[in-house]
Amino acid sequence: MTTVSPTTSVDASTSPLRPAQVRARWKRQASRAVGYAALLVAAAGILLPFVWMVISSLKENNQVFTVPLQWIPDPVVWQNYVEIWAKSDMVTWIKxxxxxxxxxxxxxxxxxxxxxxxxSKMRFPGRDALFLLYVATIAVPWQAYMIPQFVMLSNIGLSNTLWSILALQTFSAFGVFLMKQYYESIPESLSEAARIDGMSEYGIWRRIILPLSTPAIASLTLLTFVNTWNDYLGPLIYLRSPELWTLQLGLQTFVGQYNAEHALIMAGSVISVLPIAVIFLLGQKFFVRGIATTGVKG
Incomplete structure (x- = not known):
């Protein structure tokens, strides 16, 4: 008769699960399934207007607002994209x-x-107070100082030029805040070692800090490009000549002239959204990494 030694252990991986463990596992799986379903519903709700816009851009004009909604264009009118270029100054707007x-x-x-x-990396008197004061400007709405800013730029001759938009948006308190929070996750020992080796502060920034900040730079690049591309109020105030109009300002003017050409308006909207969608698809990995790691100190 074979006996089992008291010291013989039973593999936990082959032991049957207890009823409480089974219920806990089912709860985790059910909550995960509910979470995925909620995300799918939210994604569908966000993407549905864009899908409708693309579909409408391929319809005939009298089919855009038909009831019930026609999801598959019949016929597919690719001519809308040719016609929007012929009827508008799309090349100048995009340029x-x-x-x-x-x-x-x-x-x-x-x-x-x-x-x-x-x-983040240099020490000087009043650094923290100056940073807080600078970042606090984010809370001040642009409408509060829009008129004095317009008067100032007009007095120096920048109104009705592309230079006015560049002067307005060259500096960004949000960009400084985003990059500073990421820089603080980079170990200070790297900067100290470079200083001991005789590297200048500019060299540390260019040769050490910037190469390690790719996710934050990608995030700031993406956010800034999207905000500038979609900006409407700034060009509306400063760019009065038609040859200086941006895409958003030009499309608004086109809507006013061809307010019954719904299919053409949708085609123009697709053209304005397409570059942003492509940039998001190409840079989403770096964007998520930059946002996720911002503020995490090393």
């Missing part, structure tokens, strides 16, 4: 918007990352 978006994004990333380095 101006692209110039402003790329320039403002570059300047904000440059100035924001450089100022953030000073606030």
């Amino acid at each position: 101006n918007t692209l110039i402003l978006s790329v320039s403002v994004t570059f300047l904000q990333v440059l100035t924001g990352s450089f100022a953030a380095y000073g606030f």
Whole structure:
């Protein structure tokens, strides 16, 4: 007769689950399924207007607001995208918007990352108070100082030029805040070692801090580019000549002239949204990493 030694252990992985453990596992799986279902419903609710916009841009004009809603265009009218280019100055609008978006994004990333380095890695009297004062300007709405700003830029001759938009958006308190919070997650020992080796502060910023800040830079680039691309109020105030209009301002003017051409308006809206969608798809990995790690100190 074979006996089992008292010291023989039973593998926990092969032991049957207790009823309480089974119920806990089912609860976790059920809550996860409910969470995924809620996310799917939310995603569908967010994407549905964009899907409808794309579908409507491929319909005939009298089919856009038919009841019941026609989800599959019949026929598919690709001519709408050709006609919107023929009836509007789309090339000029896109060119101006692209110039402003790329320039403002570059300047904000440059100035924001450089100022953030000073606030996070350098020591000087009143640093924290100055940073708080600078970041506090985020709470001041633009409408509060919009008129004095317009008068000032008009007096120096920048009104009705693309330079006015560049002057307005070269510096961003939010960009400085975002980059500073990320810089604080980079170990200070790297900067100290570089200083001991004789590297200047500019060299530390350019050769050490910037290469380690790719997620934060990508996040700031994406947010700034999207905000500048979609900006309507700034160009409306400062850009009065049609040859300076941006895409958003030009489309609004087009809607006023062709308010019954719903299919063409939808085609123009798709053209304005498409670059942003492509940029989000290409940079979403860096964007999520930058937002998730901002504020986490090393």
